[in-house]
Amino acid sequence: MAVFTSVSLDELSQWITQFDLGRARTIRGISSGIENTNFFITTDSGEYVLTVFEKLTFEQLPFYLNLMRHLADRGILVPAPIPNRDGAIINTLHGKPASIVTKLHGDCQLSPQPVHCAAVGAMLARMHLAARDFSMQQPNLRGIAWWNENAPIVMPYLSEANKQLLTTELAFQNAFAVSDTYRELQAGPIHADLFRNNVMFDGDRLTGFFDFYFAGCDTWLFDVAVTVNDWCIDLHTGRLDIARARAMLDAYHRERPFTAAEQQGWQTMLRAGALRFWLSRLYDFHLPREAEMLTPHDPAHFERILRLRIADVPPPLFDQNG
Ligand SMILES: Nc1ncnc2c1ncn2[C@@H]1O[C@H](COP(=O)(O)OP(=O)(O)OP(=O)(O)O)[C@@H](O)[C@H]1O
Numbered sequence: 001m002a003v004f005t006s007v008s009l010d011e012l013s014q015w016i017t018q019f020d021l022g023r024a025r026t027i028r029g030i031s032s033g034i035e036n037t038n039f040f041i042t043t044d045s046g047e048y049v050l051t052v053f054e055k056l057t058f059e060q061l062p063f064y065l066n067l068m069r070h071l072a073d074r075g076i077l078v079p080a081p082i083p084n085r086d087g088a089i090i091n092t093l094h095g096k097p098a099s100i101v102t103k104l105h106g107d108c109q110l111s112p113q114p115v116h117c118a119a120v121g122a123m124l125a126r127m128h129l130a131a132r133d134f135s136m137q138q139p140n141l142r143g144i145a146w147w148n149e150n151a152p153i154v155m156p157y158l159s160e161a162n163k164q165l166l167t168t169e170l171a172f173q174n175a176f177a178v179s180d181t182y183r184e185l186q187a188g189p190i191h192a193d194l195f196r197n198n199v200m201f202d203g204d205r206l207t208g209f210f211d212f213y214f215a216g217c218d219t220w221l222f223d224v225a226v227t228v229n230d231w232c233i234d235l236h237t238g239r240l241d242i243a244r245a246r247a248m249l250d251a252y253h254r255e256r257p258f259t260a261a262e263q264q265g266w267q268t269m270l271r272a273g274a275l276r277f278w279l280s281r282l283y284d285f286h287l288p289r290e291a292e293m294l295t296p297h298d299p300a301h302f303e304r305i306l307r308l309r310i311a312d313v314p315p316p317l318f319d320q321n322g
């Protein structure tokens with residue numbers, strides 16, 4: 001159950017008059033989210049998603065929603081925020097920020113094949129390129145500053161072996177972040193959480209990326225690493241599936257060629273992508289927020305992935321002789 005704010009059809013009918021969407025016809029709560037209250041709504045002009053933001057504030061939201069609007073305007077498949085008649089894409093419902101966005105068709109693909117990974121890789125590259133001229137700035141709020149701040153908080157809960165792993169990995173990543181190679185990496189707005197449950201497919205056709213609420217400015221390579229670490233692995237072992245990784249990386253490279261510096265930083269960034277989610281899952285597991293209703297994700301999954309990415313040389317980003 002994740003409908004924190006209830007909205008009736010009558011309330012929606014009244015509220016929606018500020019948009020050019022016609023009359024409201026139906027409203028149905030979506031149960032799967034944990035951060036926001038989402039509804040599928042239909043109006044005279046079609047199907048949409050209404051989101052009431054339960055934690056994000058009016059100050060935090062413009063970066064995410066304007067980025068989605070910017071990408072949608074450039075043909076990237078993402079939910080497009082709908083402005084009201086005054087041009088506002090963030091409005092107020094029950095005293096909370098709320099937005100209407102276009103509905104993506106289809107379902108999440110939770111058992112991806114190479115064809116799905118290729119579609120995600122190509123769209124990710126196109127998204128990075130399309131976001132280059134986005135004018136707002138916000139750092140990745142789950143980036144290296146957050147890791148350094150939160151590692152000491154989770155440290156007391158860890159085994160000796162995991163304390164050692166976290167300490168040495170963080171030191172390794174801090175050293176990389178000030179290296180010449182790192183400085184050469186291309187950066188800009190990234191999704192930063194492009195897991196299988198944040199992409200929609202209609203059959204084998206990708207219909208959109210969504211859930212941009214961890215987006216921020218960081219290296220494009222970090223986004224690729226996070227995405228590969230979820231889409232291109234065996235979920236039981238955490239091992240990379242070479243056919244899926246190859247399909248994703250080749251498709252990305254065709255749209256936006258990887259650079260030599262990115263190849264140099266690739267294994268390190270796969271480790272960074274694993275460290276980021278190991279840490280956030282450790283935090284949510286050991287320090288659950290008050291009244292947290294859902295079972296936290298398993299941190300051990302990303303501990304396993306981190307250990308594997310340290311131990312194994314990954315497939316190259318691209319064929320440097322080709
Ligand atoms: N634009 C959209 N089009 C179609 N379905 C959507 C759209 N936005 C959200 N959904 C549906 O609503 C569900 C919850 O959305 P979302 O993941 O954004 O919520 P959340 O509260 O941020 O959840 P979490 O952080 O747990 O992923 C999605 O799994 C998806 O099924």
Ligand SMILES: N[C@@H](CCO)C(=O)O
Nearest residue numbers: 193195277280281297
């Ligand atoms: N993708 C995150 C959840 C928050 O978006 C995780 O699997 O830990």
